[in-house]
Amino acid sequence: MNVVIIGGDAAGMSAAMQVVRAQPDWKVTVLEKGAIYSYAQCGLPYYIGGIVKERDDLIARAREVFQEEHGIDARIYHEVQDVDGENQIVKGIVTDSGEPFEVAYDKLLIASGASPVFPSFDGSELEGIHVLKTIPDAEKIVTDMQEDVLNVTVVGGGYIGLEVAENFVEQGKKVRIIDLSERLGTVYDEEISEFIQKEAEAKGIELVLGESVKSFEGDQRVELIQTDQGEYRADMVIVAIGVKPNSDFVKNTGMHLHETGAIVVNPYMETSVKNIYAAGDCATQYHRLKEKNDYIPLGTHANKQGRVAGSNIAGNTKTFKGMVGTSIVKFFDLTIGKTGLGENEAKELEIDYEVIGFETAPHASYYPGDNPLFMRMIKHKQTDQLLGVQAVGKSGVDKRIDVAATALYHRMTTEDMENLDISYAPPYNSTWDPLQQGARRL
The missing domain is CATH 3.30.390.30 (FAD/NAD-linked reductase, C-terminal dimerisation domain)
Structure with missing residues (x-):
């Protein structure tokens, strides 16, 4: 049995381990777009802030462990571009060589995660503008902020925006948050948001709320942010306005997708296409209170869903029982x-x-x-x-x-x-x- 997994992080490797433990004779191939396996995305802001000292501390298991100890064919720089559901073939390109590849599967798990939302702002190609989703993203930010960076603007006042803002303040930077909403933390009720705003102001963060970013300006490096109401100087910009599921490559399969673009799965992590499963940030999560599929991408869900998917692929029936939308964040005190x-x-x-x-x-x-x-x-x-x-x-x-x-x-x-x-x-x-x-x- 050939099992192919797209994505080498939480959901993908949780599934892979379930398969190799239950079916040691099966072949498991993992196609990872980047070069790092099983890392802690939620720890990235604290690496930027210097609380996590070494980037390797964020890696739960190195790729070599999966290969040498568990016999998993853990590939890197393999970007999947298409899934042929009828012939059960995954197609893509090896990004460091430009060579195309094809891998046949008997069972396929899509655990491709999500990518930061980054609108096509004018000037978005300027140096000093970053997103934060991967360890390489964090390393670029840490390297870049040594270059006479004093003023940092964070676009977005959600979870990642708040955590990043805090860690830049802890690094001695002057920080501004720009958000389209009139308040920070819009996932919370207004009374809760008021506490967040007061804490931000008490720590010296400049809040620019109710304004929409239109463009970035500068020579080679960003120097100015233009909104619909004003302009603001910045030495560095972090865009943290949410994520979108990595599911574009399945659109030719006719697979059912959620309104967010996430792949719709049933409790067994099965998609609407035979022999294809999905789990983690690219998939839906059933909300037990709303009694419908939702999209709340978190590491806790990814690990659970990956484990369920891997068990079912290996022939041990399990179901994902759903979630209730639980989250927590530290913001200064x-x-x-x-x-x-x-x-x-x-x-x-x-x-x-x-x-x-x-x-x-x-x-x-x-x-x-x-x-x-x-x-x-x-x-x-x-x-x-x-x-x-x-x-x-x-x-x-x-x-x-x-x-x-x-x-x-x-x-x-x-x-x-x-x-x-x-x-x-x-x-x-x-x-x-x-x-x-x-x-x-x-």
Whole structure:
């Protein structure tokens, strides 16, 4: 049996390991567009900030490990350009030589990931303009920012934009964030965004909100950013306005695609084309609360989906149980977390909901330390089912978000939340956990 996998990162290699362990006699070929396997994309901002000292610390397993210890044909610089689903052949080009290649498969997994969104701005070819998705991207940024770079502009106020902005500030740069939206962190409700904005301003970040980038200007290197409302000087620009699934090469197959361009998969990670699976940032994820396919590309989903896909390819039936939209981000002294639906999502789904926002503390009120925790909780008005939780504070956010994510997965009500047996000691909690405080008020 010939198994071909497109993509050598989280989903692809999680799948590959499932296949070689279950079917050691099968041939597994991985076609990786770049030269690095199994690296931690989420750690890249911290490499830029110097918190992660060595780039190799971000690599979970080297390509040689997959080849020598597990017998995987792990190829590099193999860019797939077409999939012939009828004849079961993958076609592409070896980018460092320009030579074409073809590989036949019995089972194919597409784990091609996603690429940064980069609109065709005038002047986008100038030096000093970067995206951040791969280790080579991060290395270019680290090298470039040594070149008398003082002023850095980050285009985009989402997860990556916030993390990158923080790490440039920690490197002593003057940082500006430009975002088309009127607020930072639009995946969160407005009250949460207000905390993010205050933290950014307190750390000296210049915020330019509600403006759209039109062009970059300069001689050879970027010097100026032109928006629809003004112009701003910059020595370096990081464009972080989202990602798009790498799925263009499957369009000739007639494969079903999501509105985002992600490949639609069923719980077994099967696509609509026979013998082709998909997983990770190029594929959809089933949202347990929305009860439909969604696109929230995260490393946690990629690893789970890759494992499920590999198991099914190898003949061991497993299903991806879905996700509830859980995420967390550090931004200077704040931790911001979200799980489930926000208020805007509930409105879009036409859910009859109730929501509450309140300030509390992650520990007993009498225990020393001024450490407020702000939370928003939303529930279904008729069924009492918990629908979502958002939190922001200096500590205690991760615990509440993870407990809430577990509750959402199991469709618990706010009354169920009140009855949870949650750990308590004054340094860590009050007798009623903040989640339970909110549940009692809703």
